[in-house]
Amino acid sequence: MLRKKTCLLAMLLLALFSNAQNIPTPKEHFGFNIGDNYQLATYTQTEAYVKKVAAASDRAKLVDIGKTEEGRSQFMMIITSPANQKKLDRYKEISRRLAHAEDLTDEQARALAAEGKTVVWIDGGLHATEVVGAHQLIEIIYQLTSRKDAETMRILDNVIVLCTHANPDGQELVSNWYMRNPAPEKRSTSQLPRLYEKYAGHDNNRDFFMMNLRETQNINRQLYIEWLPQIMYNHHQTGPPGAVVAGPPFRDPFNYAFDPGIISGLDAVGATMSNRLNLEGKPGYTQRAGSNYSTWYNGGLRTTTYFHNMIGLLTEIIGGPTPQDIPLVPQRLIPSGATNYPVLPQKWYFRNSIDYSVSMNYAVLDYAARNSDLLLYNMYKMGRNSIERGSKDYWTLSPKKIAEIEQLNKNEQQRNGTTAAPQRPGGGGGFGGGGVPMKFYDSVLKNASLRDPRGYILPSDQPDFPTAVRFVNALIRTGVLVHKASAKFTVGGKEYPEGSYVIKTNQAFRPHVMDLMEPQDHPNDFLYPGGPPVAPYDAAGWTLAYSMGIRYDRFLDDFTGPFERIPYGELQSAKAPALPTASAGYILNSQSNASYTAANDLLKEGVEVFRVQEAVAGTNAAIGSFFVPASAKAKSIVEKSAAENGLQVGTIAKRPVSLKKIAPSRIALWDTYGGSMPSGWVRFIMEQYHYPVEVIYPKDIDTGGLRAKYDVIIFVDGAIPAPPSVLAGGRGGFGGGGFGGGASDNIPDEFKRMQGRISADKSIPQLKKFMEEGGDIVTIGSSTNLAYHLNLPVSNALVEMVNGQEQRLPGEKYYIPGSILRVSIDSTEQAAWGMNAQADVYFDASPVFNIAPDANAKGAVKPIAWFPNAKPLRSGWAWGQAYLQNGVAAFVANVGQGKLYAFGPEITFRAQTHGTFKLLFNELYTTAPVVGKK
Known part of the structure; x- marks a missing residue:
């Protein structure tokens, strides 16, 4: 009897096990195959599906990595072999130890690399209208948990795959919006009613060094604190016209701050991806000069990984649930190094894009499986390189240093009356030509004052220490090692108080530290000599310590003190002393x-x-x-x-x-239907700093009666276009759609509707009346065009005379994409209270003004900020910056009983520029007359 019961139990367990491995297909769950025309899955459906898969598969573990801004759970599915699932903690520990590269000999590192498993991150859905991303994630989860072929089994044995949804809120919005139309052929993701990330929309991919957003914080904790993968793969859309997909390797420039092993790693994995597509008969992969994606920028989901010694992959693929056509682009039809296997014009279906994405995922995973120990060791080696560079005198090569060497050589030639023979790229080696004398190299790259810093100190007695702590937490959230002083100490003859923070550069993530604390030196990048500039992928300069207004000291020599190491990922808070009793x-x-x-x-x-x-x-x-x-x-x-x-x-x-x-003022904030990203960021700032604000739309302005409802109205970049008369004369007028930094990834259609939302015939008269009745208006970026609508005595400072007429400066003479510049501030002006005499501002082809002398003298228009010299660049790229000298960056003008505040620079940019928030905050209170002493 006992034996019979035992057999029945065994049969029952076998049946249960068999059922547990019966992975539901997407069609069984969603009612359609992933990639079917005119079909999109919502996040609610997707979350339910991955829960089913996790329950059914011993290859999968579902993890909730945190809540989104709208309160949804953000999932990460960990997929690997059942044997590996039992040892996840051990493999995570190995990945961390090798990434941090601390206290390991080379032999120990190789042993750990041999024992460990490659960790590969695959995400989808970050930009929610790019629907291929979220749906390929569903498909790859299904295939990795259900397939039993040799390649899949090898991947499962040697790789831990982190399948992570990057924007649950966005998928829910976009899919519901698309599917709302019962007629499939009429379905569309365009004209969304709001941003697909609560505050940032498309800018959610610009938040990965600041981490304002909950989704970004969730993702970065897994990337830089928990798992530290060797490869991360970020799926996007859409591919360049005439191609199917753009992928690695990417175009120049690459950022000189990170390890060169990143670039060679991208070459290797990119070759694997394109080769697989080619051999599978899937044409249309383009790379390098075939697309506009570079590795210069930090702050994106894939680009921040470079500064952490990870191979960050990006693909931009065409496609969607509504079939489309690949257009004819003749230049792409000839095979080249950029596009080995051109795609011919043809009809393109959603399933084609899913199949390409799965192929590229498998290419990456197979490479990771075959090179597991190499990838783990290489990440360790790049970390060791960083530690060594931060432990000795080291000079980072940069365009300005190279230009200085060349100038020294040129100066000597001019003194001697000689001219060196032209040098070809590479020098020597059959090109018949020498080089620059080594003494010039030594004068720059052995100049002790030009070497890299060994560390930084952020004193705890700086006036805005809470903001300094926010900055420190931004470093900590990205895995940077930080120390804190347990007692007062002295370095370089200066005493620092207890609680000051210390950041050394002898650590594995030194590139990220240097990138957020040192200026970027973007190379001069032109289409051809004397030609137009080539726009950066996003910003050219972004040094976070500058834009947040952090006070810190940098040291070129090592230093010690009573420093306590903060555990990785342990967030800090500024401690307020006990509140003393106040008499007055x-x-x-x-x-x-x-x-x-x-x-x-x-x-x-x-x-x-x-x-x-x-x-x-x-x-x-x-x-x-x-x-x-x-x-x-x-x-x-x-x-x-x-x-x-x-x-x-x-x-x-x-x-x-x-x-x-x-x-408290009654504050209104302009927005547009579909959502303005700059407006979304200001909403975020208002919530963070407890300002009550009401969002208004153009129709609310046109209705009138504004003064009865509001005291101040905020117009962000992209809200107010220039008057046609001003644009026609070339005298002024500033563009702007709020995308920042010359961003060149593909902006969804719904965000291109920002221009022209304020009408000259309806809106402008109401805004003028609002100010005349005592209301204040704050304009930022291109919305300072309101000054021209009001015929204020200001003009565009960035013009030149051509044939007797004013014309805006061409890009060949003047070009400043997103960069950080320094301005002088009149801190006695109420708008600038709390500011120092100088400030670093984020400048993105921003407006610069001249004020009519009589208007300035009479106080009708007062400058708040201006460029005092010909070299205001702090970080980034400023071609022709001398044109800025004496130009006004911000002013306040009287309009009736009210005021217009015009800020050309992006003082609230992506909620990152804490150092200039006060320029907005100071306008957000109503005041009574001065009261005297009591």
Whole structure:
């Protein structure tokens, strides 16, 4: 009897096991095959499917990596062999140890590489209208969990695949929007009603060094803290016209900050991908000069990986559920190094794109399986290279240093009256020509003052320390090793307080540290000598420490102190000291962004708040600081806000003499149907700093009655086009759609509708009336065109005379894509309270003005920020920057009883430019008349 029961139990277990391995097909779950025409899956359906697969397969483990901005669960499916699933913790540990490259001998590293498994990241759905990405993710999950062929089994044995959904909210919105039409042929993903990421839309792929967004934080924790994969593959759309897919290797320039092993690694994996497609008879793969994608920019999902010694792959493929045509582009029909196997014009179907994506996934995974130990060891080796470079005197090669060597050589030739023979690329080696004397190399690349820093110190007594902590957390979230001082210390003759942060460059992710703390030096990149500039893939310069306004000291020699190592991934918070008893009241320093949050919290609860009109000697009350009269209620709110935000609150024994009482403004923020990304980022900032804001649309403006509802209206870049008369004369007018940095990846159609949303005949008169009645308007970027609509006495500073007429400067003479420039600030102006005399601003082909002399003299138009010299570039690329000298970057103008604030630079860019947020915040309060001493 017992034996019979045992047999029955065994049969039952076998049946259960067999059922558990019966992976549901996509058609069984969704009702259609992935890639069927006119069919898209929602995220709700996708999440239900991957849960079914995880329950049925011993190859799969489903992980919830965090909540999205709309509250959905963001999944990652870990796929590998059942044997590997049992040892995931061990393989994760190996991947981490090799990536950090600490405390390992070369022999130990090779042993770990032999023991470990390659970790490969495959994502989809980041840009939700690029629907191939999310759907190929479904298909590859199904194929990896169901197929039993030799290649799949080899992959499962040697690779751990992290299949990660990058934007659940976006897939839900886009798929529902597409499928809403019952007639399949009329379905479309265009004209979405809102952004497909709550705040950022397409800009969600520009957030990976800042990590404002929850989805970005979730992803980066897996990439840089938990798993540290050797390869990551980021799926996008759409391919260049006349091709099917653009992929690695990519065009120049590549960023000189990261290890050259990244570029050779991209060459190797890219060759594998294109070769597989070629041999499978799948034409249309283009690379290098065949597309516009480079490896220069940091901040994208795949590009940030380069600064962490990971091989980051990007493909941009055509296709969608509605069939389309591959157009005829004759130049692409001749095989070349960029396009080995041209595709002919033809009808293209969704399933074609899914099949190509699966083939490329398998190419990457097969390469990873066959080269597992090599990939693991190579990541370690690149990390060791970084540690060694940060442990000794090292000079990073950059365009400016090379130009300096060439100039020194040229200067000597001119002095001697000689001219060197022209040198061909590569020098020597059969080209018949020598080189530049080594003394010039030594004068630059052995110049001790030009070597790379060994480390940085962020003092804890800087006025806006909470923002410095935000910066430190941005580094920590990307796996950077940070130390904190446990006591005061002295370096280089300067004393630093306890709690200061220390960032050394002798670490594996040194490239990321250098990239966010040192200036970018983008090469001069022109289509041909004397020709037009070639736009960067995104920004040319982005040094985060600059744009956030962080105060830090850089040291060229190593230093020590009472430094405690912060565990990888452990986020920091600025600690606020115990709040002292105030006799007259509390001072919230205007130099700290956190003070504005505290002021907003106080105003919300009905507590009196004033702004200091003059700095108070002997206190931390800088001009524009907030004064809060002492009371039990005030103390409770200030104490809570200080604790949450790490704000240093001062007290004052005597009420300041000159004060203005403030109240919260009724704030309106322009947006457009379908969503403006710059507007979305400002919404995010307003929420973070506790400003109540109402989003309005053009029809709300055109309806009128604005002053009865609002005190201030914000117009971001892309809201207000230039008047036709101004554009026709070439005298002014600034473009802009808010995409930033000359971004060249394919912007979805719904975001191209931003131009011309404000009408000259309906909207402008209402805005003028609003200001005349006492309302204020803040304009940013191209929306400063409002000044031209109002006929203010300002003009475009970036023009030249051609045949007696003003024309805008051509790109051959002046070109500044997204870069960081330095301006002078009039910090006595209310708009600039809390700012220093100089500031770093994000400048993206931004407006620059001349103010009519009489208008300036009479105070009708006052400059807030300007370019004081001919070399304002701090980071990036500024061709012809001398044209900026004396140009006005920001001004305030009286319009009736109200004011127009015009900020040419992107002061709120991607919610990254914390150093210039105050230029917006200061306009967001209403004030009463000055009250005297009490």
